Amino acid sequence: MYRAVNWGLMLLTLASAVGLYAIKYSTRQLEGRVQKQERRLEAAENDVTVLMAERAHLARPERLEPLARALGLVPIGSGQYLRIDGSEAPAPPPRPAPQSK
Amino acid sequence: MTAATIIIPMPRAGDGARPAPGAVARQRRRTLLTLGGMLACLALIGGQLVRLGLRGGPDIRMSLAEPLAKSWSRPDIVDRHGRLIATDIALHSLYADQQLILDLDEVVEKIGAALPGVDAAELRKSLADKSRRFAWVARGLSPRQAQRVHTLGLPGLAFRSELKRAYPLGALGGHLVGTVNVDNKGIAGAERMLDDTGRAEAVQGPGRTLKGPVRLALDIGVQHALGEELKQASTRYSATGAAGLVLDAAKGEIVAAVSLPEADPSRPADWLDPARADRLAGGTYELGSIFKVLTIAMALETGAADLDRIVDVRQPLSTGPYTIRDLHPPGRPLSMREVFLYSSNVGAGMLALEMGAEAQRAFLGRLGLTEAMRTEAGPIAPPLLPKTWGRTETVTIGYGHGLALAPLQFAAAIASLVNGGLQIAPTVLAGAEPGERRRVVSAATSAQICELMRLNVTHAAGTGRRAEVEDYRVGGKTGTAEMPGRGGYREKAVISSFVGAFPMDAPQYVTLVLLFEPQSGEGSGTGITAGLNAAPVTARIVERIAPLLGVLPRRVEAGVP
Numbered sequence: 001m002y003r004a005v006n007w008g009l010m011l012l013t014l015a016s017a018v019g020l021y022a023i024k025y026s027t028r029q030l031e032g033r034v035q036k037q038e039r040r041l042e043a044a045e046n047d048v049t050v051l052m053a054e055r056a057h058l059a060r061p062e063r064l065e066p067l068a069r070a071l072g073l074v075p076i077g078s079g080q081y082l083r084i085d086g087s088e089a090p091a092p093p094p095r096p097a098p099q100s101k
Numbered sequence: 102m103t104a105a106t107i108i109i110p111m112p113r114a115g116d117g118a119r120p121a122p123g124a125v126a127r128q129r130r131r132t133l134l135t136l137g138g139m140l141a142c143l144a145l146i147g148g149q150l151v152r153l154g155l156r157g158g159p160d161i162r163m164s165l166a167e168p169l170a171k172s173w174s175r176p177d178i179v180d181r182h183g184r185l186i187a188t189d190i191a192l193h194s195l196y197a198d199q200q201l202i203l204d205l206d207e208v209v210e211k212i213g214a215a216l217p218g219v220d221a222a223e224l225r226k227s228l229a230d231k232s233r234r235f236a237w238v239a240r241g242l243s244p245r246q247a248q249r250v251h252t253l254g255l256p257g258l259a260f261r262s263e264l265k266r267a268y269p270l271g272a273l274g275g276h277l278v279g280t281v282n283v284d285n286k287g288i289a290g291a292e293r294m295l296d297d298t299g300r301a302e303a304v305q306g307p308g309r310t311l312k313g314p315v316r317l318a319l320d321i322g323v324q325h326a327l328g329e330e331l332k333q334a335s336t337r338y339s340a341t342g343a344a345g346l347v348l349d350a351a352k353g354e355i356v357a358a359v360s361l362p363e364a365d366p367s368r369p370a371d372w373l374d375p376a377r378a379d380r381l382a383g384g385t386y387e388l389g390s391i392f393k394v395l396t397i398a399m400a401l402e403t404g405a406a407d408l409d410r411i412v413d414v415r416q417p418l419s420t421g422p423y424t425i426r427d428l429h430p431p432g433r434p435l436s437m438r439e440v441f442l443y444s445s446n447v448g449a450g451m452l453a454l455e456m457g458a459e460a461q462r463a464f465l466g467r468l469g470l471t472e473a474m475r476t477e478a479g480p481i482a483p484p485l486l487p488k489t490w491g492r493t494e495t496v497t498i499g500y501g502h503g504l505a506l507a508p509l510q511f512a513a514a515i516a517s518l519v520n521g522g523l524q525i526a527p528t529v530l531a532g533a534e535p536g537e538r539r540r541v542v543s544a545a546t547s548a549q550i551c552e553l554m555r556l557n558v559t560h561a562a563g564t565g566r567r568a569e570v571e572d573y574r575v576g577g578k579t580g581t582a583e584m585p586g587r588g589g590y591r592e593k594a595v596i597s598s599f600v601g602a603f604p605m606d607a608p609q610y611v612t613l614v615l616l617f618e619p620q621s622g623e624g625s626g627t628g629i630t631a632g633l634n635a636a637p638v639t640a641r642i643v644e645r646i647a648p649l650l651g652v653l654p655r656r657v658e659a660g661v662p
Binding site for chain 1: 184185186188189190191267269270271273309321322325326329572573644645647648649653654656657
């Protein structure tokens, strides 16, 4: 009788050990997936930061101004402001270019 | 162990049968053997622990040294409209474990070829020390550089990811933004403010801070326009340097601040170059006639004079070793208005003398001009006051000599005078609450100063008439200050300046333009005086930045006259 109980308990212990191992293995797998996702998230965050910095670099006024001037655009002037009812006074003539030395 | 105990067959109660004597002895031997094995294992573990404890030595210390190589994670810096100025980017940094390096010559040679910026002699010296297990080889490598080193496959070298500050706008607003050192720690400007106020966090590796961006008062559109106009002016007038400032008159926010030559935040060495020092906050200058705004304000505020008061400026003013003359003597007595319009040194000196040194010092003190000032980005160069404040000093300070000020501090005082008379403190942050503000002059005095500044631009005799921008009602005062040199003042070396405000009927912004040692051109309309250079530069700046700042042109605001 005791021998049977002992065998039963031993098998139960072995089964528990196998079960525990399986759970641990699956936990480790999940942890690995979480870490992988965290790394991907970090990489994506870094990519977003780099892209934002690149966008700011490409949109810097120093770069845009010559491009805009090449397209015939000029800085906004007071003459471009109008009242909706058209009752504004006439715009002053544009300022002449400064004299060069 | 538990299973082994269970399966030992034990005599059962009532069984009656006794185990064989040999079997009991065998069981006892097995038990002793098992216990002996366990004791041996425990002894081994204990022995190892004792050995590790006694050994100590460099291995343990080295393993602690590496994690101490930390860096700082910083929040983004954006301008007042949320446009990105500075951000952290994770980059690879290369380090070496000296004890794992097999061939030092090979490492130095190959790293030198892959990363030309690395000093080979310095690298050899740091890697030759075999008692250490950590040394930086190169930090902030681009992905391409890191890949190049990785493909070399050199043992003893490894990468770690680190944050590095990136400034996508280059040198734009550099002096205000500041810079960081190799550990990403702020050492100047707004970057230092982030460290001083605990917004930067010490991290190991590329851990990004969760703190939101810091919004500066700076407007990068206005900053660019101001910088471009100053660069053109600097070339046009062959100036050795130039500086400009746009200050919100009511809040004290620094909307744009340019000091040429600029300092690039991505090159920290620029902060060690005296030629690139910030002329607005880092240097003090005798500002000349723009100081007369303060002298006239003092006379009006103390009630010593009104704008119609006549001052006899026909004779030069003698004080101590100096004889003060006017640049263009009018040859008749002048009213206070005309003293301002003609920028009369004699008139300003006489008014200052009339009020006395004590009153002058007290008034300048009320405007915050006799004590050191600071912004969140750091201290402003303290004012250089005269050692003795006697009669001569009172007269010379009256027209802007004998007291050297940082231009930023001076502009803040002018903003306090034109905004209705409430003191402001310059700030680099947008939306900072000004708190309880002290009145420095009455609203009536402030209105009179605004009237004078506008008159100086609209009147045919005004020195600032070239600053006129009809639509934006500019007002201001010119200043042409001789620069001090060996044994006195240098006549041909001047600082030309124009302090202005717009729109003058209710000033929203104060501007200050400084040209250092401008040269006279050929033909009419050129010269080294501020009315011929700093004033027209201000007009061009205001014309360009007023629409960006949302100031409506008068003809639109008022409609058809």
